[in-house]
Amino acid sequence: MMERRQPIPVEEAIKKVHQYEKHGKVEWVPLKDSLGRFIAEDILADHDVPAFDRSPYDGFALRAEDTKEASSEHPVEFEVIDHIGAGMVSEETIGPFQAIRIMTGAKIPDGANVVIMIELTKTFEKDGTSYMSLKRPLKSGDNISRQGEEVLKGNVMVKKGTSVTPGVTALLATFGYAVVPVVKKPVIGIISTGTELLQVSDAMEDGKIRNSNLSMVYAQVLEAGAEPLDLGGVSDDFDKSYHAVKEALSKVDILITTGGVSVGDFDFLPAIYEKLGAEVLFNKVAMRPGSVTTVAAMPNGQLLFGLSGNPAACFVGFELFVKPIIYKWYFKEKPFPAFAEAKLTHDFPKANPFTRFVRAAFQFTGSQLSVTPTGLDKSSAVTSIAEANCFIVLPGGTRGFQAGDQVRVLLFQLEGGGSTCWMTN
Template identity: 35%
Template sequence: MRENLLLEEAQEVLLNQARPLGKTLVPLMEAFGRVVGQDIRACDNVPPFNKSPLDGYALRSHDTRKASPLNPVRLTVREEVRAGCMPGQEVVPGTAIKVMTGAPLPAGADAVIKYEDVKEGENCLEVYQPLKAGGNIIQAGDDITQGELVAPQGSLVSPALAGLLASLGLSRIPVFSQIRAAIVSTGDELMTPFEPLVPGKIYNSSLYSLEARCRELGALPVILGNVPDRVEAVAACLQQGLATADIVISTGGVSVGDYDVVQDALSELGAEIIFWKIKMKPGSPLIAALKDNKIIIGLSGNPAAAMVTFDLVAVPVLKKMMGQNQLLPGKTKAVFLDRFDKPSPERRFLRARLHRRNGMDFVRLTGEQGNGVLKSLVACNVLIDVPAGSGPLKTGQQVNAYITGNINESYQQDFRSSLMRIAY
């Protein structure tokens, strides 16, 4: 068993053990949030035909070459074509065909003119300007060309991708199998929120934070609940998790106290302990093990420490098992807007929120940074990476941060602010 690994070493060790599950076909409406199991290429052009992007008239640009306000060109209208209908006639010299938005372009036409740019008469129209070939035409394949890679293996099915796949007529999508993550919390002091609180005990928060995070990632949580600090009880619960899920996540019982029994429970279970402890704060007492080719990760019992290490250590493992390509959290450099007066003899991760102003990234702490303080995680979307041996952080200094939450809102706000400045 290895001890006191760097974060990057722990990530590498576990990612080397993780394997994607099998693949399956699911209906398109069930594919949202799943991971594409194989490269998907377009079987046809989108759109599959040349079409009109507006209500107007399809015509031959050559017929309009001498058109002017004083010398309009008169064309005979042969028919009208709505979206979803095929033209019955083609455009020949001296004629036009009325088309609605989305209607297929009739044969012989090479341009479309807007309704408002012509004068309509009885089965005819007048054109007052010359048109260029290809004007106001959406060409077949403008959106997607046949054979184009539209969804690489490992990409997430977003709402936009679901619509794109539907535009190709795909009703069943190849995806990686959804993983099941068993979650258990150890501790005699824990109670569920559905029970009246007993003096000396606390409500279990980590179980619900991790459950919600798993759902957000697209994994199916298997909730095993609370288990007392007894070696046999913890071992039995971990075994239940192995039997019902693809990975087991526990919180609590991984430090060196008299009632920290997870390590003994893993030995009782016959699991191979891969490593114990990571050189970071919070969440140093993390343990990882293997049993029946399944990974067990034991996190700190402190709620904030559990969430920080879950995001940095467990989430990459879950993503690999789900078949995703981008496993590790993204990184950014930002300007620190607060003060943090404590030195950091050990590597430390601070909960913060990213803001963007004038195209620059800034971070501000989201509150108290204690191991058990869950409140500062609510607004947190980045973790500031403070190297071991650092002194206090000063306002205005540049820091590195891991992106663990949604930063889109920060960028959208900066974009809206830019638009307001331009408007004024």
């Protein structure tokens, strides 16, 4: 019964999983529904920006040559022959000593080659006609935003694999993407194993606990932008579990199970992988929590993530192994989270025989990142996942750490990690 397992280093485990990267197909969604999705094709500028020569100020458009003689002593007067706001196009052509009043963003009228800001002019009426005068010579081309000076038509504006943020939607709108090519979401099935599990809506029962991993992993899948599929629970029964897993595989891109991967007497996942003909990539990782995390691959490359039934280990297992695979599905260039150093605010006296992932919260003191474990006392063990926004990563083979020590932190909520494993960044 006491199966011997060979633990492998975290980094090696991550790399093994990433040999089975897959990418999603494209689908088109309305721009309004694209927030948080991932771009499936390079987004091109469909026009120059600006699309036409335009005024960067509220002012007057005119011919620079008419201002040659202007000075404080000898203001030059211009007849104001039109008045246009952004979006309007004047039908007039500016002739000698004529000007058109123009608002920010409006197209430079024909005949004009310069704009003067409204604050530098004086306006007045004479015989029912509007006039403007100015006191300085102007240089042709001044105060004109030139067509294409920011972007040329055909430029790549948003790269494939970029996640759609509000700022990205502004680009998509500018370039006419009323529907957006995004990567189809992978369907990620979740099977909960364990006789001890009650439904969330169940009353408490002796010896049992409510299934919190399902809701947590479901939310982690959503947060990673994928499509969770709750495939229900299976009890600690081999045949039922085997059939549930087998059936699930036909419905999903990736399958997650929670529980059942330990070496306990009722942990059937290892035997299920064997019967399915799946290759077990690893079934023990040199880390805490989550050492029993198991990942297997079907002959067609479909991944089965066997996460621990322990909630903290389950959470870590998802963030380390599943989330980057989802981001890779989306062509994300850097699918791994930001990895930084931080100053430890409290002692962490536990020794670390293996790489330890400590649930923690980071904060800034000036420009210095500091980090506090969220599970320092027993009463907060339950809430430590809820309060954590990063992991402190303590190397295996180290003794305790003290307040003030520099430690490495995996900022799993932040982008900015590498293109391969975060540990090697």
